Amino acid sequence: MALEQIHQIKGRAVYLPGDDVDTDRITPARYLKAITFDELSDALFRDERYTPDGLEKPHPLNDPRFKEATIMLVGDNFGCGSSREHSPQAVLRSGFRAIIGQGYAVIFFGNSTNISLVCLKASKSDLETLAVAVRTSPALELEIDLDTLTVCYGGSSLKVEIPSSAQKSLTSGHWDPIAGLLEAGDLLEAMDKKSARAG
Amino acid sequence: MWESHAVRVLESGQTQLFIDVHLVHEVTSPQAFGMLRDLGLKVRFPDRTFATVDHIVPTHSLLEPFEDPQAAAMIAALRNNVLEHGIKMFDLDSGQQGIVHVVGPEEGITQPGMTIACGDSHTATHGAFGAIAFGIGTTQVRDALATQTLALSKLKVRRINVNGSLQPGVYAKDVILHIIRTLGVGGGTGYAYEYGGSVFDGFTMEERMTVCNMSIEGGARCGYVNPDQTTFDFIEGRPYAPKGLEWEAAITRWKNTASDADAVYDDVVNIDGSSIQPTVTWGINPGQGIGIGENIPALADVSDKEHGTWLEALEYMKFEAGTRLEGTPINVAFLGSCTNGRTSDFRKVAQYLKGHRVNPNVRAIAVPGSQMVAEECEREGIAQTLRDAGFEWRAAGCSMCLAMNPDRLEGDEICASSSNRNFKGRQGSSTGRTLLMSPLMVAAAAVMGKVVDAREVFGVGELALA
Ligand code: SF4
Numbered sequence: 190m191a192l193e194q195i196h197q198i199k200g201r202a203v204y205l206p207g208d209d210v211d212t213d214r215i216t217p218a219r220y221l222k223a224i225t226f227d228e229l230s231d232a233l234f235r236d237e238r239y240t241p242d243g244l245e246k247p248h249p250l251n252d253p254r255f256k257e258a259t260i261m262l263v264g265d266n267f268g269c270g271s272s273r274e275h276s277p278q279a280v281l282r283s284g285f286r287a288i289i290g291q292g293y294a295v296i297f298f299g300n301s302t303n304i305s306l307v308c309l310k311a312s313k314s315d316l317e318t319l320a321v322a323v324r325t326s327p328a329l330e331l332e333i334d335l336d337t338l339t340v341c342y343g344g345s346s347l348k349v350e351i352p353s354s355a356q357k358s359l360t361s362g363h364w365d366p367i368a369g370l371l372e373a374g375d376l377l378e379a380m381d382k383k384s385a386r387a388g
Numbered sequence: 389m390w391e392s393h394a395v396r397v398l399e400s401g402q403t404q405l406f407i408d409v410h411l412v413h414e415v416t417s418p419q420a421f422g423m424l425r426d427l428g429l430k431v432r433f434p435d436r437t438f439a440t441v442d443h444i445v446p447t448h449s450l451l452e453p454f455e456d457p458q459a460a461a462m463i464a465a466l467r468n469n470v471l472e473h474g475i476k477m478f479d480l481d482s483g484q485q486g487i488v489h490v491v492g493p494e495e496g497i498t499q500p501g502m503t504i505a506c507g508d509s510h511t512a513t514h515g516a517f518g519a520i521a522f523g524i525g526t527t528q529v530r531d532a533l534a535t536q537t538l539a540l541s542k543l544k545v546r547r548i549n550v551n552g553s554l555q556p557g558v559y560a561k562d563v564i565l566h567i568i569r570t571l572g573v574g575g576g577t578g579y580a581y582e583y584g585g586s587v588f589d590g591f592t593m594e595e596r597m598t599v600c601n602m603s604i605e606g607g608a609r610c611g612y613v614n615p616d617q618t619t620f621d622f623i624e625g626r627p628y629a630p631k632g633l634e635w636e637a638a639i640t641r642w643k644n645t646a647s648d649a650d651a652v653y654d655d656v657v658n659i660d661g662s663s664i665q666p667t668v669t670w671g672i673n674p675g676q677g678i679g680i681g682e683n684i685p686a687l688a689d690v691s692d693k694e695h696g697t698w699l700e701a702l703e704y705m706k707f708e709a710g711t712r713l714e715g716t717p718i719n720v721a722f723l724g725s726c727t728n729g730r731t732s733d734f735r736k737v738a739q740y741l742k743g744h745r746v747n748p749n750v751r752a753i754a755v756p757g758s759q760m761v762a763e764e765c766e767r768e769g770i771a772q773t774l775r776d777a778g779f780e781w782r783a784a785g786c787s788m789c790l791a792m793n794p795d796r797l798e799g800d801e802i803c804a805s806s807s808n809r810n811f812k813g814r815q816g817s818s819t820g821r822t823l824l825m826s827p828l829m830v831a832a833a834a835v836m837g838k839v840v841d842a843r844e845v846f847g848v849g850e851l852a853l854a
Contacts (some may be wrong), residue, residue, distance in 0.1 A: 199641035208697050209673050213811040217818070218790045222444060222458040224465045225492055236818035243462070248552045264696070266574035269607065270811060272509035273416065274525035295577055296509060300525030354400040354541055361399070364557070366539035367427070370531055370582075371397050376395050377535060379431050380406040384393070385626040386640075387409055387497040 190386045194362040195305060198287045199332040200259030204248050204320040205234075210263065211270035212297065216279045241259040254327040260321055263290035265313075268297025277301040287333055287339065289349060291316060302355045305334065309349040319347060335360050389520055393503045395537055408502040409815045410437045410532045412475075414444060414462040415792070416507030420529035421469040426502035429534045431473040436536055437475040438497055439470050442487040444792045446757050448784035450480055451758035457794065473533075483525075486758020486784040489513040489547060489726040493597065494760050496626025499638070501645035505532050510808065511727050512603040514820040516596035517623070518615030518645055523604060532652045543609060544654035545580055552661040557848035559736075559827035561728060561806070563587065565667035565677045567599075567659065568606040573675035576608030578732055579654070582647065583613050593622040594732040601727045602808050609767035614646040615803075652854045653774045668839060669810045669824040670737040671701030672798075677824070679714060679839045686710035704812055705821050706800065713840050716823075718804045720797060721752040721834035723779070723827055725789040725807035729757030733827045738773040742845040746778030746835030753795065754779040754788040779834070785841065791816025804833035 201256050211311055219327045220232035238248045242376060261280065267290045280288070287307040303307050311319070321344060331342045337354060338349050351359075356366045389438050395404040417439070419468075431437060436635070444459040454460045463480075468479040478484040478491055485491070489510050492498040500518035504511060507529040515522035524581060528538055541803070550563060568575075581603045591613075600611030613619075620639055623629045630638040661825040665679030669710040675699075678684065686709045690698045693745040702709055707716075723737060734754065746752045754774050771781045788795040796816025797803055802816055803822050810822035823839065832842035843849060 207700060208693075209675075211673065211809075211811045213790075213814050214593075217813055218792050221415050222456075222462065222792060224462060225422065226419055236813045241818055254444070265693075266577065266607065270574060270604075270809060272507060272511075272523035272525055274406075274527060275509075276402065277525075283684075290576065292577065294574070294607060296489070296523055296525060296604075297644065300527065303525065303527040321442065352541065354402045357400045363399060365533055366528070370404055370535040370537050372626065373395050373404055373535065377406075377432060377537065380393075380395055381436075381536065382707070384406055384408050384577060385493075385499065385502055385638075386436060387499065388440070 192272060192362040192365055195304065195307060195364070196335050198260065198307060199327060199367060200286065200339040201255070201257050202262050202323045202331050203255035203258035204262040204323055205249055206264060207262040209266045209269055212268055212273050212276040213270055217275040221273060221275055224277065226278045230283040232275070233279040233283045244377065245291065259284055259286050260331055260333070261285050261288045262316060262323065263288055263365040265291035267293050272296045272300070274300045277304060277306050280305045289316065289319070293386055297380045301366055302358060302368060305359065306360060307333070309333065309346055309351050311349050315347040389501060390542060392538055399583050400539070404537045405503060406504045406537050407747050408436065408531050408712040409497055409504045410439060410536070411492055411504065411506035412439045412529065413488050413508065414441045414466045416526050416713065417469065417529055418465040418527045418718060420507070420533060422589050423530040424533055426536070429531045433472040433476065433536045437533065438492070439466060440485050440488050440491050441466060441480065443786045443790065445480070445783070445785035446793045446796060447667055447787045448656050450783055456794070461476070464761050468639045483759050483763070486761065487726045487729060487786055489601065490729060490757035492591070493517065494626065494758060495629055496629035498621050499623060499629070499640040500619060500673065505538060509604045510601050511610040512609065513597050513601040513726060514608050515603070515612040516593060516600040517619055518613060518642065520610060520612070522609050544583055544824050545659060546576065546579045546608070546655040547582045547653040547658045548657045548659065549659045550583070550587040550659045551585045552587070553590070554587060554661050554664060557828070558666055558718060559826040559828065560591060560598040562664055562667045564599040565600040565674065565824065566664045568602065568675045569667065569677040570659070571606055571657065573605065573673045574607045576603065576606040579608045580610035580612055581606065581608040582653070583611065588613055589616070590797065592732065593618060594730045598727055599732070599752060600624045602736070603673065605808055615642050617645070618653055621646065644816060664743045666829055666831065666842060668713055670707060671698070672704050672810060672812050673697065674808065674810060674824060676701055679715055682714055684708070714841065715801065717800040717837060718823070718833050718837045720806065721746070721804040722788045722803055723756065723803040724755030724787055725754070726757060727808040728806035729755060729761065730825045731770070734761070734765050734770045734774065735768065736830045737827050738770040740848070741777045741831050742773055744835045749837045749851055750834050752779045753782055753788065755782045756784045759784045788815055790814060795823035804830045804839065808831045
């Protein structure tokens with residue numbers, strides 16, 4: 190099962206301001222009541238985007254100018270809280286390929302990488318400049334290069350960061366870890382024999 | 389401990405880590421079993437996985453079929469999956485069902501030196517036993533089922549010493565809320581938190597679990613406390629604990645897993661235990677806490693970095709900067725969750741609640757963390773004391789901690805809660821407001837109908853002296 194090698198992501202962006210955005214906000218718990226991830230794009234930031242009666246609230250994701258965005262710009266410690274993979278799944282299933290932010294909660298980052306949702310870190314000032322550019326011209330095209338770790342847009346560029354293990358997994362098409370883990374074969378039996386178990 | 393569980397180094401540079409025990413529940417596992425099926429894989433070592441149901445279980449009536457068809461479908465899916473793969477499940481009729489982080493330790497499944505994973509961020513709880521325990525996403529649940537391993541990057545370790553002793557009426561919950569407030573909700577990113585110092589040496593296992601549980605709220609993926617005699621005494625005799633000769637061997641092994649006194653850490657933080665006050669959150673993340681005697685931060689109290697979240701929190705909570713939180717009326721009191729839903733939590737509350745009544749304006753519910761906790765509380769008369777005081781005593785589950793069952797806030801109700809998250813909408817209403825605090829502070833708030841200092845309501849210091 191050959192997976193896509195992710196080197197470049199091109200697309201428009203949308204800016205979601207704020208730090209410490211938790212996974213309960215990204216995907217409220219009531220959307221976890223399902224045995225598949227199929228319906229999750231409805232859940233994305235549901236309570237921030239709609240009133241309990243289903244009326245639209247002002248929110249960047251409801252703004253028609255940003256409808257075609259495939260890159261999300263966020264603040265610091267994005268995805269904190271619960272380990273629910275529903276959150277990155279909802280982001281991915283809503284058409285986003287990458288997030289650029291100041292930082293990510295550790296479990297959210299791992300969950301995202303495992304499903305090929307690229308999470309990149311940028312400095313606060315670079316992000317602010319980029320956010321202003323995107324707000325001024327929503328049709329602005331961003332070009333993320335995962336090999337050189339740069340983002341180019343409208344004649345400007347900025348540096349982004351990602352841990353080298355994640356960069357390698359994404360660019361080599363090994364972001365889903367299962368194939369690599371299965372290769373361990375008999376080593377697993379040996380580990381099972383020598384490791385403590387309950388009961 | 390990391391090295392002894394490393395199977396090999398993966399191409400990405402991550403470690404393939406063997407997982408001794410994998411815990412699953414109904415919410416994050418069905419998709420993983422589905423992926424397994426799609427790949428044509430089996431559960432590799434089924435006797436290393438244990439299942440229970442907790443998040444969606446209604447706690448007012450366990451009569452099946454449940455009123456909520458989605459809840460019924462999720463439980464049915466888990467039952468089918470464990471049956472198909474030969475996994476042990478603590479189901480509703482077992483007498484052992486409960487919140488996964490309460491069940492693991494009370495069954496003796498959680499042991500020192502183990503690597504433990506579960507598709508739930510509060511898996512950090514199990515680190516209280518000197519285990520490496522972390523929360524994982526659903527894709528990783530699949531990995532653990534299929535290979536009993538995970539691809540992981542090594543974490544840095546921050547040692548947090550809480551020295552001296554706590555004042556009467558200050559509990560483990562206050563310690564962790566204080567730590568998160570001090571180090572920030574993102575402060576632990578990239579770290580495991582190892583807790584120590586005289587306060588932890590003196591803590592019971594339940595208290596250590598309360599602290600480790602909320603490590604994730606400080607951004608740390610794992611919490612950890614070195615195993616000691618307190619740990620061994622807790623485990624001894626539990627259903628899945630080693631027995632007989634194996635027990636002796638286990639103790640020797642466990643003693644060797646403890647980190648040395650001269651261990652080198654990536655960071656060390658020292659906190660004076662006597663400076664910690666009963667702590668209550670006023671905002672929308674667990675780091676936005678204050679001592680009960682303090683005011684909600686004013687503009688001058690917040691750094692540039694915190695400014696945005698501070699504003700957002702004030703607006704959402706409808707509180708005013710620089711004012712007292714003490715005296716704020718509450719609508720709901722919730723005792724329970726994997727942070728504070730153990731027998732010792734209810735025992736402490738019952739001890740002080742005797743002779744008091746819940747304020748008529750407050751809906752008060754107490755939800756035991758497991759069926760074993762429920763049974764113990766009935767046997768000791770704790771449940772009856774809580775009922776007499778006006779608490780609804782429920783069946784075991786997560787309940788109003790995240791409101792995936794019928795227990796939830798309405799509109800912008802304020803809830804004094806012994807749980808671990810005060811995120812926007814966490815307790816089931818998109819405008820609901822959560823104030824995190826210790827179980828005793830929840831009980832005091834329930835009695836007075838407002839946020840109060842439990843030490844004053846219950847005369848805590850005096851009782852300790854008597
Ligand atoms: S009690 Fe709350 S935090 Fe704990 S496992 Fe259940 S939902 Fe999660």
